[in-house]
Amino acid sequence: MRTKNAPIGIFDSGVGGLTVMKDITGRLPSYDYLYLGDSARTPYGNRSFESIYRFTLQCVKYLFTQQCHLVILACNTASAKALRTIQQRDLPDLAPHKRVLGVIRPTAEVIGLHSDTGHVGVLGTTGTIQSDSYKIEIKQQFPRLSVYQQACPMWVPLVENGEHNHPGADYFVKKYLDQLRQQSATIDTMLLACTHYPLLISKIRSMLDTGISLLSQGPIVAASLQDYLKRHPEIDEQCSQNGTRRFLTTDAPELFDHHAATFFGQKVQSEYVEV
Structure with missing residues (x-):
């Protein structure tokens, strides 16, 4: 029996994770969702571990x-620098029956399927790139892939x-595209490893050859979540399905709402919370 009010939590350091939430809600519209953006402390990209x-x-x-009962870290930096520690060190004592998932592993599990040359590029924040999380995860899934990374510190601003x-x-x-391509002339797949980057996708595509695949995380994470819920009915049963969406921010709601409309594709009305 489903709990009446048990939304799927989606966390991001600000509003960027709304691009992932947009794809998740589009693919799984019946579930309830609670989005939390830590806008008061954004950006996370250049902060310490x-x-x-x-x-x-x-x-x-x-x-x-x-x-x-289920929380998705839609933030790449949080997924890279905090997820594993939370899963292994905190959850067993804090909430052993709850789950926290990230965006890196689902992406790493499919990126190799899009490449013919075996050379893939990762575009991300400085924190994400320095963590080497994508390179490590991709190599675990596709050992023969050559992975090239490029930090793009100006894209989020x-x-x-x-x-x-x-x-x-x-x-x-x-x-930044030129700097990535200078690392390998045979890169045929590029990953946008930041939730802000889909808003630049038109410009990015216009500067790439037609044969290069450009991957955005939202659709990948949404498909992975759907599969996860099918494989884990004990978690799925605890997630309520009333089709609600609620938005929380740790900063001024009016500022969050202003930017959120761009990322989510529709107007939202957020609430201020202290965490």
Whole structure:
């Protein structure tokens, strides 16, 4: 029997995770969802491991208090620097029957299926790239793949400031793509390993050869979550299905709502919370 109010929790350091939530809710619309954006402490990308872990754990604990039995870390940086520690060290004592999942492993499990040359590129924040999490996970799934990584520190600020569709963004989009391509001329698959980057996808595509596959995480994570719920009915049964969506932020709701409409594709009305 399903709990009446047990939404699937989705966490991000700000509004970027809404691009993942958009695909999840599109694929699994009947479930209830509770999104928490830690906007007061965003961005996570350049913070220390200790800070990212502490902030992420605080937010996961808060979502647990809101009856979430399953929490998705839609933030790449949190997935890279906090997920494994939370899963292995904290969950067994904190909430052994609850689950916290990330976005890195689902992506690593499929990226090799899109490459013919065996050379793939990962575009992400400085924190995500420095963690080597994608390279490690991809190599576990596809040992023969050559993985090249490129940090794109200016892409998130461009999106956050609404400059992603303007001509001024072209320089920084091309700069990081060129730096990635200089690492290998045979890269045929590129992964957008940050939830902000789908908003730049039109510009990115315009600067790539037609034969290069460009992967966005939202559809991949949504398909993986659907499969996970099928394989784990004991978790699925605890997730309520009333089709509700609720949005929480640790900063000013009006600022969150303003940016959220761009990332989620529709207007939202968020609530302020302290975690």
